[in-house]
Amino acid sequence: MALLTVNGKELQGKCTFRFDKLADKKYSAMDENGNETGGFHNIYLNLLQFSNKHLVAFWDCALDYLGKDKPSVEEIEGALEARFEEDGDTEKAFKEAFRAVDESAFFRRQAKNFWRDLEMMKETGADEEAKATNLKVYKMMTKAREELTA
Numbered sequence: 001m002a003l004l005t006v007n008g009k010e011l012q013g014k015c016t017f018r019f020d021k022l023a024d025k026k027y028s029a030m031d032e033n034g035n036e037t038g039g040f041h042n043i044y045l046n047l048l049q050f051s052n053k054h055l056v057a058f059w060d061c062a063l064d065y066l067g068k069d070k071p072s073v074e075e076i077e078g079a080l081e082a083r084f085e086e087d088g089d090t091e092k093a094f095k096e097a098f099r100a101v102d103e104s105a106f107f108r109r110q111a112k113n114f115w116r117d118l119e120m121m122k123e124t125g126a127d128e129e130a131k132a133t134n135l136k137v138y139k140m141m142t143k144a145r146e147e148l149t150a
Contacts, residue, residue: 002100004059004093006071006079013062013097015104022061027054040101040110047098048144050090055080058097098148118142 002013023039031037037045043061046054059076071079084090102111122138125131 002096004079006075011063013059013100014065015101015106016065018064019061022064027057044101048141050094055094055097095148
């Protein structure tokens, strides 16, 4: 369960329609080919890379269900900084956020599809160099997932 204490209140991050809508609205990105990647995909992928700004993005979306009581991004950042100091590291916060998305009923199918597509990527490429690069990326991503789910 992903929990964050903001302004003295312990809040649970939830994967909901509001999460998905806000992720697409604020956190979609363009890939190197000019294709738009959805907000869920962008957050999920960057949590695997331990991106602090995407941990903030996760919490921004995961607390959107609170409506008018939702903390600001600045309050979320402050709460995460305090948590990092308390924990002595960022690892626990990333593990909770990643697991919340990866294991949620709401995003389970999308996460499963992500890993299925990544599995296919390890054997594809236009030439040997591209295949080697894809295999390297695959290994890096699966190692990161192992770290986040351990």
